[in-house]
Each structure stands twice: as C-alpha cells, then as structure tokens.
Amino acid sequence: MALGPKLIEKLNKLYTPDSRLDQHYNGKDLTLITNEKGEAVTLFIGKRLENGAISGERYVRKIVRDSKTGKVLRSHWDLKGKVTRSN
Template identity: 50%
Template sequence: MPLSPRLEAKLNKTFAPESRVDDVYSGNDITFITDKQGHPITLYIGKRKPDGSITGERYVRRLKFEADGVTLKSSHWDAKGKVTRF
C-alpha cells in the first residue's frame, strides 16, 4: 500500500536528529525514526498496543542527496512488509 500524499508531506519535514516520534495520523498510530539530519527514514504504521509496540506495516525511506551532501535530490518510501511488534 503506497503512502498517502498528505502523510508523505508530513514526513518531508525535519524533526529532532536521531529520535523516535510517536504520533497518530488518520486513525492509525505511527512511529518513525529519524537520521542524523532529522529526516524520517523508518516508518511504522498500524495499531499501537498497550505496551507501545505497533502491529501493522513498515516502510523505509531512500534519500538521495546532491554532491554537497546537504541538498536533498529525491526520496521515496519502500514498503518492507508487515510487522507484528515494534
């Protein structure tokens, strides 16, 4: 299942570097992990259990930067399958 454009727009923002962010989006629980620059790179979306783990789908983001290493050239999210606990 591809990500919705609204969710992708939310994930195109930068957040705190090397952090985990728990949130809710369109009735689904989401958790994403950011890299050293604060770009979300791993996304878990589904239903959160009482212990905080998520059962649902996992996505990984591929980022390509310009030669300067700072300017983002392109990115896309790859579906990596179901997760039963994260």
C-alpha cells in the same frame, strides 16, 4: 496501505535528529525514526498495542543527495512488509 500525499507531506518535515516519535495520523498510529539530520527514515504504521508495539507495516525511506551540496535530490518510501514493532 499506500502512503498518501498528505502523509508524505507530514513525513517530509524535519524532526528532532536521531529520535523516535510516536504520533497519530488519520486513525492510524505512527512511529517515526529520524536520522542525524532530523529526516524521517523509518515509518511504522498501524495499530499500537498495549505494550507500545505497532502491528502493521514498515516503510524505509531512500534519500538521494547531491554529493557536493548535500541537498536532497529525490527520496521515496519502500514498503518492507508487515511487522510488530516492539519498544
């Protein structure tokens, strides 16, 4: 599954730092893992199983920052493959 522009927009929001968030989007279950700045850096997307695990795909975000200001210069999501995520 390719990440569409609306999902990317949702992933670019800031969330609670160092947390895990379970959400729904467009009929899919999502689990987001955030970094110390509250940026989503890991995404599990697919169908949530009864035990809370996600069966689907895992994406990891690569963020490139300006070394002086810390401002995000660019970022992209890499598909890492099929997974079953357990709690």
